[in-house]
Amino acid sequence: MTTPVNIEAGSQVWVRDPESAWVDGVVLEINGDEIRISTNSGKTVAAKVSNVYTKDAEASPCGVDDMTKLAYLHEPGVLQNLKSRYDMNEIYTYTGNILIAVNPFRRLPHLYDTHMMQQYKAAGFGELSPHPFAIADAAYRLMMNYGRSQSILVSGESGAGKTESTKMLMRYLAYMGGRAAAEGRTVEQKVLESNPVLEAFGNAKTVRNNNSSRFGKFVEIQFDQGGRISGAAVRTYLLERSRVCQVSDPERNYHCFYMLCAAPPEDVERYKVGNPRAFHYLNQSNCFELDGVDDCNEYLETRSAMDIVGISYFEQDAIFRVVAAILHLGNIEFCDGKEFDSSVPKDEKSRFHLKTAAELFMCDEKALEDSLCKRIIVTRDENITKCLDPQAATLSRDALAKVVYSRLFDWLVNKINCSIGQDPNSKFLIGVLDIYGFESFKTNRCLTGMLLSLLLRVPNIMV
Numbered sequence: 101m102t103t104p105v106n107i108e109a110g111s112q113v114w115v116r117d118p119e120s121a122w123v124d125g126v127v128l129e130i131n132g133d134e135i136r137i138s139t140n141s142g143k144t145v146a147a148k149v150s151n152v153y154t155k156d157a158e159a160s161p162c163g164v165d166d167m168t169k170l171a172y173l174h175e176p177g178v179l180q181n182l183k184s185r186y187d188m189n190e191i192y193t194y195t196g197n198i199l200i201a202v203n204p205f206r207r208l209p210h211l212y213d214t215h216m217m218q219q220y221k222a223a224g225f226g227e228l229s230p231h232p233f234a235i236a237d238a239a240y241r242l243m244m245n246y247g248r249s250q251s252i253l254v255s256g257e258s259g260a261g262k263t264e265s266t267k268m269l270m271r272y273l274a275y276m277g278g279r280a281a282a283e284g285r286t287v288e289q290k291v292l293e294s295n296p297v298l299e300a301f302g303n304a305k306t307v308r309n310n311n312s313s314r315f316g317k318f319v320e321i322q323f324d325q326g327g328r329i330s331g332a333a334v335r336t337y338l339l340e341r342s343r344v345c346q347v348s349d350p351e352r353n354y355h356c357f358y359m360l361c362a363a364p365p366e367d368v369e370r371y372k373v374g375n376p377r378a379f380h381y382l383n384q385s386n387c388f389e390l391d392g393v394d395d396c397n398e399y400l401e402t403r404s405a406m407d408i409v410g411i412s413y414f415e416q417d418a419i420f421r422v423v424a425a426i427l428h429l430g431n432i433e434f435c436d437g438k439e440f441d442s443s444v445p446k447d448e449k450s451r452f453h454l455k456t457a458a459e460l461f462m463c464d465e466k467a468l469e470d471s472l473c474k475r476i477i478v479t480r481d482e483n484i485t486k487c488l489d490p491q492a493a494t495l496s497r498d499a500l501a502k503v504v505y506s507r508l509f510d511w512l513v514n515k516i517n518c519s520i521g522q523d524p525n526s527k528f529l530i531g532v533l534d535i536y537g538f539e540s541f542k543t544n545r546c547l548t549g550m551l552l553s554l555l556l557r558v559p560n561i562m563v
């Protein structure tokens with residue numbers, strides 16, 4: 101690799117550092133593709149040309165609010181700019197019409213009050229400091245001016261602040277297109293009220309975030325011709341199904357399992373749950389409780405959120421029966437059956453969990469056992485029943501748990517949409533896509549396809 105044209109002895113540069121990611125310094129000498137640098141932290145280091153970038157010696161110590169204004173748009177330049185701004189409590193920065201948010205990990209209420217929304221309503225894009233309100237405002241204006249639906253993509257690593265940013269965007273859209281309080285609960289209120297239910301079943305503790313959304317969410321805010329909100333819908337994608345059966349330490353399974361285990365005694369008895377440590381789907385990790393979170397309280401709050409969303413007592417009962425049944429399903433173990441390559445529940449304990457799961461699912465115990473220990477192969481002429489060995493039966497058990505859980509989640513989303521109220525005759529919509537980081541996937545085919553289809557429809561703005 102050749103030396104970048106503008107690097108010579110005496111140049112100010114950034115060099116990759118194993119601890120701080122990048123450190124700045126001055127070039128002492130260049131020998132082929134190796135550069136010796138005296139860093140500003142007082143060390144002399146040697147680095148390959150590919151690990152050295154020119155530093156803008158005239159860059160403002162306060163950074164710039166739009167990174168397209170940077171003299172050098174490379175990784176250390178971008179990170180330094182974000183850091184300079186963050187140190188001044190400026191958590192938002194533009195790159196053109198993309199907004200970059202750095203998680204402040206503390207409440208900044210002054211940034212999001214009504215006064216702030218009024219200011220962004222009156223200003224053009226780029227006139228005020230970078231802000232999610234400016235992004236939402238630009239989307240709303242484009243929709244009104246060009247009569248075209250818009251999409252806002254919110255992406256980043258787990259814990260980056262996507263859900264918080266999505267809430268800001270929705271608040272602003274509700275402010276712009278909202279109906280008077282006298283007209284009943286606003287769409288924003290309804291969407292927010294449904295959050296506890298979605299979070300109970302779709303969020304979990306991960307290494308990075310105690311309340312990580314394990315699904316992608318596309319919130320569609322629908323508008324009439326006059327730009328007033330006429331309905332909304334929540335579409336969910338890619339629920340992390342594997343978490344139902346596999347949890348790594350120190351993460352947790354979905355919140356609802358722990359909530360149910362911590363429910364008031366009458367419910368614990370009704371759903372035949374108890375100590376989460378007794379369930380295989382939960383005890384693969386040593387994390388059962390979350391700091392500052394009372395799972396019993398969360399259970400009661402989820403129940404009241406379900407009441408608000410319009411989920412009846414009987415439906416709630418069925419939901420928690422399914423949740424409990426999944427836990428019992430996970431405790432069924434298998435051993436070899438009498439026939440070659442067949443399996444049966446391993447012992448009395450497994451039989452007990454099979455029986456309990458069947459009771460909770462309200463299905464026939466033998467039918468449930470067969471669905472785990474046998475596979476039916478449908479051919480054109482006949483149905484062939486094939487026995488499964490213990491290993492295959494265990495996989496079949498986990499597959500059933502995952503399918504049942506994801507169907508339950510889809511059912512809940514559908515119920516929430518009925519409660520929020522969609523407008524089939526809406527003129528336009530603004531969609532806010534909150535989807536967890538690209539790094540989570542080995543291949544991003546379906547995610548990329550989905551994003552592409554959204555962005556092709558409305559190639560506008562990203563956060």
Ligand SMILES: Nc1ncnc2c1ncn2[C@@H]1O[C@H](COP(=O)(O)OP(=O)(O)OP(=O)(O)O)[C@@H](O)[C@H]1O
Binds near residue numbers: 258309313537
């Ligand atoms: N703008 C903000 N102001 C204050 N706190 C914030 C802000 N953004 C994020 N946080 C804090 O960071 C935490 C994680 O943020 P959030 O849940 O939005 O991340 P996420 O990107 O949606 O994560 P995941 O993909 O895991 O769901 C929040 O619970 C909150 O405490």
